[in-house]
Amino acid sequence: MTIKEIKEQLKTSKHPVAKSFHTGDKFKVLIFGFNKGMKLEDHTAKHPTKLLVLEGDVIYHLDKKDIRLKHHEEVNIPANVSHSIGALQDSIILLTQG
Numbered sequence: 001m002t003i004k005e006i007k008e009q010l011k012t013s014k015h016p017v018a019k020s021f022h023t024g025d026k027f028k029v030l031i032f033g034f035n036k037g038m039k040l041e042d043h044t045a046k047h048p049t050k051l052l053v054l055e056g057d058v059i060y061h062l063d064k065k066d067i068r069l070k071h072h073e074e075v076n077i078p079a080n081v082s083h084s085i086g087a088l089q090d091s092i093i094l095l096t097q098g
Contacts, residue, residue, distance in 0.1 A: 003054075003092055006033035010090075016040050027098030034058070034087030042084045047097045049077040056091025060084075 002019050009017045010033050022029040028047075032040070034056070051060065052074040060067045060075055062083040067075055077083060077095075085093070
């Protein structure tokens with residue numbers, strides 16, 4: 001139900017919506033939802049992270065480089081490096097940390 005909940009909240013949200021999907025002692029799995037044009041501004045992750053696009057089309061920005069990721073494409077996000085994510089279409093992404 002997590003993705004359905006995110007999509008419902010996106011109907012009235014002006015910002016990306018995040019939900020915890022699964023956590024353990026040394027890992028965390030998060031799902032983020034974006035409406036077209038939404039952006040997760042520059043931030044860092046404390047742990048190495050894998051980003052997987054479940055739906056949509058996003059731009060991952062890291063070190064003055066833009067990487068476009070579409071449905072089922074993925075990228076590794078290094079720990080403690082500033083990055084951002086913007087949605088070119090309504091999008092759902094899965095993040096695994098740890």
